[in-house]
Amino acid sequence: MSEIRVERLTKRFNETAALDAVSLEFAAGSFTALLGPSGCGKTTMLRLIAGFEAPSEGRVLFGDELMADPQQQVPPEARGVGVVFQSYALWPHMDVAENVAYPLRARHVKRGEIAGRVGAVLDIVGLNGFESRRIEELSGGQRQRVALARCLVADAKIILFDEPLANLDMHLRSSMVDAFRDIHRRTGATIVYVTHDQAEALALADRVAIMSEGKVLQAAAPQEVYRAPANATVAGFVGRGSIVAGLAIDHAEGSATVDIAGHRLMVRSAGTSAGPVKILLRPEALRISPEGMPATVLDSIYRGPVHEVRLALPMLPGQDPGQELLIDSTEAIAVGQRVHLTVSDAWIIPGA
Numbered sequence: 001m002s003e004i005r006v007e008r009l010t011k012r013f014n015e016t017a018a019l020d021a022v023s024l025e026f027a028a029g030s031f032t033a034l035l036g037p038s039g040c041g042k043t044t045m046l047r048l049i050a051g052f053e054a055p056s057e058g059r060v061l062f063g064d065e066l067m068a069d070p071q072q073q074v075p076p077e078a079r080g081v082g083v084v085f086q087s088y089a090l091w092p093h094m095d096v097a098e099n100v101a102y103p104l105r106a107r108h109v110k111r112g113e114i115a116g117r118v119g120a121v122l123d124i125v126g127l128n129g130f131e132s133r134r135i136e137e138l139s140g141g142q143r144q145r146v147a148l149a150r151c152l153v154a155d156a157k158i159i160l161f162d163e164p165l166a167n168l169d170m171h172l173r174s175s176m177v178d179a180f181r182d183i184h185r186r187t188g189a190t191i192v193y194v195t196h197d198q199a200e201a202l203a204l205a206d207r208v209a210i211m212s213e214g215k216v217l218q219a220a221a222p223q224e225v226y227r228a229p230a231n232a233t234v235a236g237f238v239g240r241g242s243i244v245a246g247l248a249i250d251h252a253e254g255s256a257t258v259d260i261a262g263h264r265l266m267v268r269s270a271g272t273s274a275g276p277v278k279i280l281l282r283p284e285a286l287r288i289s290p291e292g293m294p295a296t297v298l299d300s301i302y303r304g305p306v307h308e309v310r311l312a313l314p315m316l317p318g319q320d321p322g323q324e325l326l327i328d329s330t331e332a333i334a335v336g337q338r339v340h341l342t343v344s345d346a347w348i349i350p351g352a
């Protein structure tokens with residue numbers, strides 16, 4: 001059953017549609033990341049689900065229950081949703097345990113029960129022993145964990161996260177990514193997680209919804225979004241890679257033969273007719289070898305374990321000039337060198 005359903009959900013601020021007729025379901029227990037550039041409508045979607053905004057058009061349902069349409073809205077506190085923002089909004093004058101206990105106190109839960117539940121969630125977020133620490137004595141990552149614990153203690157079936165790791169350094173972010181995976185496993189909550197960090201989205205979510213200009217361009221498993229982007233915008237937004245022009249010569253179920261710069265190869269395809277196509281080539285699917293697609297090295301940048309090498313494809317009559325590819329190479333390669341590439345995987349971008 002789907003826990004959250006948004007139907008043709010639209011939110012307009014003055015003339016601009018921050019969210020534009022989006023329909024999306026969130027299955028019970030799923031972990032969906034909303035991913036997209038700044039201003040694409042991610043936070044607006046979250047705020048509509050939480051009840052902090054009212055829809056201009058469309059509806060929000062939890063199960064079969066209507067939460068909001070333009071005429072009526074269930075108030076946020078009656079939706080039973082946990083929300084964690086990037087600003088932790090903790091009470092500075094209370095210690096860790098008091099902050100975490102706050103939602104239970106507000107609901108008049110018994111003292112004895114509160115202590116047990118607070119201990120249990122502090123355990124989940126790895127803050128056992130910090131009960132009587134003051135908030136100002138905590139690091140950014142520890143504060144974020146307190147905010148997380150305070151959200152978890154309420155036992156919400158739906159938890160919304162708005163860029164919860166945005167203020168943390170890289171090292172802390174990766175340890176918090178582990179904490180989030182653990183929390184999802186333990187609570188089984190339906191999670192919607194807003195981020196503009198694709199690595200975070202791919203690592204955490206079982207489904208990624210890529211948004212742009214108030215619309216959802218693709219909502220699919222992380223592997224699918226990466227391997228088979230629905231259009232050029234998604235392809236450009238998720239992962240590294242190059243989009244080159246080619247000519248489809250022949251196609252079968254799920255694959256096609258294409259010509260790229262005079263070189264023929266088999267690529268994956270969602271079904272296309274013969275003619276010009278755009279093809280996505282990921283760096284890890286390209287390898288320098290004695291024969292294959294010819295290319296010339298334009299430049300090479302050391303990126304840590306590998307050199308990222310930019311190559312130019314030969315220009316052929318009737319094809320796009322200046323087509324470029326990216327590959328990762330364990331060795332530095334001299335600029336100007338001519339090489340050949342084997343292609344182990346490629347994808348025809350639908351409708352491009």
Ligand SMILES: Nc1ncnc2c1ncn2[C@@H]1O[C@H](COP(=O)(O)OP(=O)(O)OP(=O)(O)O)[C@@H](O)[C@H]1O
Pocket residue numbers: 013014016017018036037038039040041042043044045196
């Ligand atoms: N209260 C508001 N009043 C007017 N415009 C708003 C309001 N809230 C959001 N917007 C506009 O709606 C659009 C979507 O905003 P939203 O905050 O949902 O984007 P986002 O994808 O979360 O961006 P970011 O990653 O920068 O947080 C933006 O163009 C924004 O300027």
